[in-house]
Amino acid sequence: MANHSLENIENVIVNTxxxxxxxxxxxxxxxNPTEELVEAINITIKEFKSGSVLDPQPDHLCVIxxxxxxxxxxxxxxxxxxxxIGFKIFLSNDNQYLVQEAIEKAFLTIKVSSVDDVVISFKQKQAEDKKDDLYQIQKVWKILESFVENGKIKQLGIADVEESTFRALYEWAAVKPSIIQINLATCCVVPPTLQAFCKxxxxxxxxxxxxxxxxxAESIIDIFGRPLLLNWALRFVIHVKCRGGSDY
Structure with missing residues (x-):
């Protein structure tokens, strides 16, 4: 079997x-979800190095x-x-092209033309006193709204923002967020005011x-043997209606 190298690949999507x-x-x-992701990427990379075929894309991306x-x-x-079908997109910045790329590649991966919901999650701030960047969120939200307008996404959501940010986004958006996700590891009690607003x-x-x-970053180095920039990660969750659900 051929032994493929990742050394010369600069722009790659790993589809686990x-x-x-x-x-x-x-x-x-x-x-936890990060450990699962790292394990899944390692398994996919191992198969690639053992001789799996690289899937070149017309936009110069390589897909494994x-x-x-x-x-x-x-x-x-x-x-x-x-x-x-729902997507959750983990973003490192507000690059609209990358958000569009993530959604379109996900559509191609599971070969569907529309999904029920998309939730976005921005990489958390390092400083405890740093506030949410509403402009950053709005910039990404505009590209998400275009997918809703084209009938490709039914509902939008966002994860791990302050209540004031969520309310501001709700008031501003043409397509209102229908979902808010909260990590109970960092927020032990859901604010009653947020519960009331959602209700x-x-x-x-x-x-x-x-x-x-x-x-x-340290996991990326462990996987690829060098530092690389994570543009986005996307997880899709698929439920069969009336039968419960599964994460794919």
């Missing part, structure tokens, strides 16, 4: 596919896919109307356990 089909991950039930991923067959066992406006108030930095 359906992580529920990876035994090494499902047998470790107590891992898992060899035996079953995500497409799983999705297409059902009609799209039977599925509830009054029929918004989904959800909790999550994602790490603030979904793929830390």
């Amino acid at each position: 596919g359906n992580i529920l089909s990876i035994d090494d991950i499902t047998k470790k039930p107590n891992t 896919n898992r060899t035996n991923d079953d995500i497409i067959s799983k999705v297409h066992e059902h009609e799209l109307s039977e599925l509830k 009054e406006n029929d918004l989904k108030l959800l909790t999550h356990s994602d790490n603030n930095d979904i793929l830390p």
